[in-house]
Amino acid sequence: MNTPVTIIGAGLGGLTLARVLHVHGIPSEVFEAEASPASRLQGGMLDIHDYNGQLALEAAGLMDEFRGIVLEGRQALRVLESDGTVLFERGDDGTGGRPEAQRGDLRRMLLDSLPAGTVRWGRKAVGARTLGDGRHEVTFDDGTTVVTDLLVGADGAWSRIRPLLTGAVPEYAGKSYVETYLYEADTRHVAVAKTVGGGSMVGTGATEGMSVNAHRERGDTLHAYVELSKPLEWFDAIDFTDAEAAKARIAAEFDGWSPELTALITESDVAPIHRPAFALPSGLRWERVPGVTLLGDAAHLALANGEGANLAMLDGAELAKVLAARPDDVETAIAEYEQAMFVRCETPMEEDFLLESIFGDDIPERLLNLFGIEERKA
Numbered sequence: 001m002n003t004p005v006t007i008i009g010a011g012l013g014g015l016t017l018a019r020v021l022h023v024h025g026i027p028s029e030v031f032e033a034e035a036s037p038a039s040r041l042q043g044g045m046l047d048i049h050d051y052n053g054q055l056a057l058e059a060a061g062l063m064d065e066f067r068g069i070v071l072e073g074r075q076a077l078r079v080l081e082s083d084g085t086v087l088f089e090r091g092d093d094g095t096g097g098r099p100e101a102q103r104g105d106l107r108r109m110l111l112d113s114l115p116a117g118t119v120r121w122g123r124k125a126v127g128a129r130t131l132g133d134g135r136h137e138v139t140f141d142d143g144t145t146v147v148t149d150l151l152v153g154a155d156g157a158w159s160r161i162r163p164l165l166t167g168a169v170p171e172y173a174g175k176s177y178v179e180t181y182l183y184e185a186d187t188r189h190v191a192v193a194k195t196v197g198g199g200s201m202v203g204t205g206a207t208e209g210m211s212v213n214a215h216r217e218r219g220d221t222l223h224a225y226v227e228l229s230k231p232l233e234w235f236d237a238i239d240f241t242d243a244e245a246a247k248a249r250i251a252a253e254f255d256g257w258s259p260e261l262t263a264l265i266t267e268s269d270v271a272p273i274h275r276p277a278f279a280l281p282s283g284l285r286w287e288r289v290p291g292v293t294l295l296g297d298a299a300h301l302a303l304a305n306g307e308g309a310n311l312a313m314l315d316g317a318e319l320a321k322v323l324a325a326r327p328d329d330v331e332t333a334i335a336e337y338e339q340a341m342f343v344r345c346e347t348p349m350e351e352d353f354l355l356e357s358i359f360g361d362d363i364p365e366r367l368l369n370l371f372g373i374e375e376r377k378a
């Protein structure tokens with residue numbers, strides 16, 4: 001294999017690839033659009049699952065470091081009906097398979113595990129072209145270029161590498177998320193802090209595509225994702241720089257919901273942030289193009305389902321492993337990686353497995369009904 005492997009994007013997927021390659025003694029260079037590790041708030045909590053994200057961390061040799069950044073107690077879960085009725089409640093005894101960590105801590109952990117200088121910050125790819133014989137040239141927004149024998153697009157939803165493989169582009173999925181933050185919640189937002197509890201909370205009603213979800217982040221910050229199914233134009237008509245008006249407009253859609261749930265919108269300490277949901281066609285595949293491949297959101301951007309970061313990390317680890325196993329036959333290695341990734345993304349997760357992973361094996365009937373599940377298999 002001619003190295004270094006060239007990775008575009010220092011998100012969780014690209015960094016896991018770089019780390020697992022490093023574990024196997026294979027050098028890589030990662031080009032990242034952001035100017036520095038601190039240039040964007042890497043907000044949000046991620047639950048890292050024992051059936052995908054943790055497998056990647058094991059391959060990366062970082063499980064001990066990961067345990068050090070897990071936030072205790074955050075696997076607690078509450079599910080509420082829109083009127084505030086508690087349908088499900090579970091504490092965190094530390095034995096669950098979905099420990100939670102801050103995304104920024106995960107990224108920092110991966111960055112710290114790489115040789116100095118692996119990530120080239122402030123290098124935004126603006127285009128890429130095939131030179132033939134499996135070689136590619138990537139152009140950056142500062143006018144510089146890099147030529148590589150092995151190019152990996154790990155540059156997320158709006159990948160500049162994806163067009164080398166497929167013409168598919170993400171489309172608006174008909175719904176958006178609105179993010180809010182409530183700081184010092186145990187003293188300043190007491191009722192809503194109790195409603196969210198020690199970990200995650202899902203508030204859901206009769207209308208599909210409408211929910212109020214929150215996590216307790218580090219300390220007592222509450223971070224909410226409000227799900228609302230509306231066309232993009234509806235959101236475009238809201239001035240999100242006018243915090244109070246935007247909060248009122250979003251909250252009005254949840255008229256009749258419990259005040260402890262709507263308070264996650266109205267009591268936000270920041271202006272609500274609009275996050276439109278885009279997705280690539282499900283089951284997207286492409287023909288093999290020598291010398292280039294994709295991972296994570298660049299390959300299979302999907303509606304938020306709690307798996308995206310986990311899958312991006314698993315892709316990175318799996319790609320590194322096949323490259324390490326076949327250093328003299330990179331094309332066969334990438335073909336193997338892509339086939340496995342296509343199948344992984346196309347195969348719906350077993351409902352019973354997923355339910356048990358999230359809720360354990362004692363799920364109230366009303367909760368199942370709420371999620372549109374008639375009855376569980378014996």
Ligand SMILES: Cc1cc2nc3c(=O)[nH]c(=O)nc-3n(C[C@H](O)[C@H](O)[C@H](O)COP(=O)(O)OP(=O)(O)OC[C@H]3O[C@@H](n4cnc5c(N)ncnc54)[C@H](O)[C@@H]3O)c2cc1C
Pocket residue numbers: 008009010011012013014031032033034044045046047123124125126154155156157158159160177225275295296297298304305306307308309310311312
């Ligand atoms: C609101 C929300 C909540 C989510 N919650 C969860 C969750 O709870 N659990 C979960 O598993 N997943 C979750 N996801 C999904 C998860 O965030 C993504 O699937 C995951 O981040 C994908 O990782 P990635 O490395 O493929 O891409 P990204 O994380 O998008 O990283 C791509 C990197 O490439 C860089 N980049 C982009 N363009 C260029 C360019 N042109 N040149 C150079 N660099 C570039 C970016 O700056 C970034 O650093 C959520 C997503 C959203 C939107």
